[in-house]
Amino acid sequence: MKQPHSVVPLGKLRAGETAVIVDLEKGDLTLKLMEMGLLPGEKIFVDMVAPLGDPISIKIGNYLLSLRKEEANAVLVRR
Amino acid sequence: MKNIKIALIGNPNCGKSSLFNALTGLRQKVGNFAGITVDKKTGYLQLSRELNAHVIDLPGTYSLYPRRIDEFITFDVLLNPDNPSHPDVVVIVADASNLKRNLLFCSQIIDLKIPSIIALNMVDVARKNGLAIDTLQLAVDLGVKVIHINAREGKGIHDLKRAIQTAIPVPERYFVEVKPLCPEVINGIKDITGVKSDYTAFQIACHYINIFCFNVEQKGKIKQLLERHQFPMAKLQGEEILKRYEKINPILERCTSQDQSKQQALDTTAKIDRILLHPVYGYLIFLLIFYLVFQAIFSWAAYPMDAIGAGFSWMQEALNKNLPQNLVTNLLVEGVLAGIGGIIVFIPQIMLLFGFISILEDTGYMTRVSFLMDRLMRKVGMSGKSTLPLVSGLACAVPAIMSTRGIENWKDRIITIMVTPLMSCSARLPVYALLISFIVPDERLFGIMNLKGLVMLGLYLLGWAMSLLVALVMKWIIKAKEKSYYLMELPIYRRPRWGNVGITMVEKAKVFVMDAGKVIITISIILWFLASFGPGTAFTDIERKYADLQPAGHATKTETEDIIKSEKLGASFAGRIGHFIEPAIRPLGFDWKIGIALITSFAAREVFVGTMSTIYSVGSTADSDFEAIRDRMRKEIDPITKKPVYSAATSFSLMIFFAFAMQCMSTVSVVRRETKSWKWPLIQMAYMTGLAYAASLLVYQLFK
Structure with a gap:
């Protein structure tokens, strides 16, 4: 059985999973991610993965955000 | 008669363009900001007998941390008093259904200390999502006036106009005090540049190199100041955002109440997405819709185009008959008139394509196309948003290239522009039709397949293949000006606004005739x-x-x-x-x-x-x-x-x-x-x- 409370990059989650943001990796996109509402403590729901496997769409707050897996991996979440 | 300048700003998809159209109607002009390819939309509005307003619709942006050229424009207009578009009043359009993220941007604008007013849009969508908002409390907490509007239905526009007429004050207090983050730097910059607001000074510290028209001496002083205090820009910007959200959260708790059981708008959208983004149906629907768009600019546009062609031939003939046969007539008929005809003939295709684009964007479908196609297009150096221009290129490269405006990333856009004319457009058809008859006999293969048709299909595929190949090569050659990122909102599905569709169609035709026309003539x-x-x-x-x-x-x-x-x-x-x-x-x-x-x-x-x-x-x-x-x-x-x-x-x-x-x-x-x-x-x-x-x-x- 997988560890239920492990911290993983957001890009690793599957569609339908819920998680809480733990931290953002510092990088080029950190500010962009934050202004889109991706902040530590926020709850997210992985709404869909694009049919080709990338990008993904997540529900955060009251809206749907789509981002590439590469970008999502800068967001660390706890399942 | 007094004239004021009003700037509309806000997040993408917040209904800013609808508000702009509702305020100015067809009294608008699309130009360019000096030297770059970001549309500058300005319009005219008479507020009262004594008061006229020039309204400028600034590019949508999520925050005051500019990364792309269009975001720098918004930034420069707001912070630089010497910018010709620097506004007297800022109307911040905020999406009520997405209040938290929108308030981040609102709070930044408030701290610039420019007279501001908030137009709270999409309250109807928020309500469907079970969100109730106490506007009065919100205005008290933010320290600026908040007006309810429904830009789609034109509601609240009158209230907004009236509010703008009364003198709007500079916000009294800072939403977030940034001074404690770096007091020496902020004071220093205020001394050097003479700006009044702490937050403006903070932003100047972050971005002075790129946009401000400070003189060399000032820039040198700022540089020294920042070096002396080892200004940790990225860290402080992060802290600033966190501080803002820390203050936004309790405001949201005070001003809104969420009924968790109701998330109607979002739920409906999620349901539609299950079909439109389905691995099989999703692509089938995508093909169907794009085929329709292609048909429209390929076949439907042919009727008005033929009529325009015939009309110009008739005019040429009539002029030739009735004017004296000399050089001037010849120049007029064969040179100028033929040139004008060559411009006008594109209008049906341009209007049809942008009509469709406007509908696809308004409904929220266009972002889904990117979602479906991004991975594939990424491989050849373009983005999901390049799909529509490429498909449109099969009919005509001219409107197709105009439609690349939607691609934010510079490199993705240039590559798309560079390869679109390789797609087999409709003007190649008569040439192919003439030449094919020299090679291919009028026969059928296995009794069903027309050989000529097969060769034609081959030529189309060749165009496709070559455009992807060239894109792949350019991906390696062209240097990126900025790192590409995808990150975008998937807006909820909504009905298209036909008024907006009409305005877009007219505007695009006008832009083409005015700007591209000169070179063609x-x-x-x-x-x-x-x-x-x-x-x-x-x-x-x-x-x-x-x-x-x-x-x-x-x-x-x-x-x-x-x-x-x-x-x-x-x-x-x-x-x-x-x-x-x-x-x-x-x-x-x-x-x-x-x-x-x-x-x-x-x-x-x-x-x-x-x-x-x-x-x-x-x-x-x-x-x-x-x-x-x-x-x-x-x-x-x-x-x-x-x-x-x-x-x-x-x-x-x-x-x-x-x-x-x-x-x-x-x-x-x-x-x-x-x-x-x-x-x-x-x-x-x-x-x-x-x-x-x-x-x-x-x-x-x-x-x-």
């Missing part, structure tokens, strides 16, 4: 000159020769006129150039006559057919004469090799040439308009001509 006149004049006495010699012959009467009058026309074209400057380049195009299997047609068909590819009919003097270019041209061309014998000129190898080589060569002045002109320089259209013309030459050479030498 100029090139058209140059081409007219080249084909209508010859060096020295060449033309008068021909006229004299036939004037002497005419009494002999071995030909009818029109036949003689056709022959004179043909000989004149041969003797014209264009003809001379055709002769001159013959050695260069011989290896491709082309003679000087084809050379002339290559020059004249730079106006538009289909002109090739018309020029051929003039050269082989088969008279006017009405459709009924298509077969006459073909038969005449088939009989043409090369004086050197004594074989038919239009052998399979030459015809094939010529088709390949037309598949890859630029051969379209309107595309050149629109690329210049969209890239704001001659650099890219010239590079494009060079690479496409080079590619066409090499490919034709290869084909001819192989099949000869």
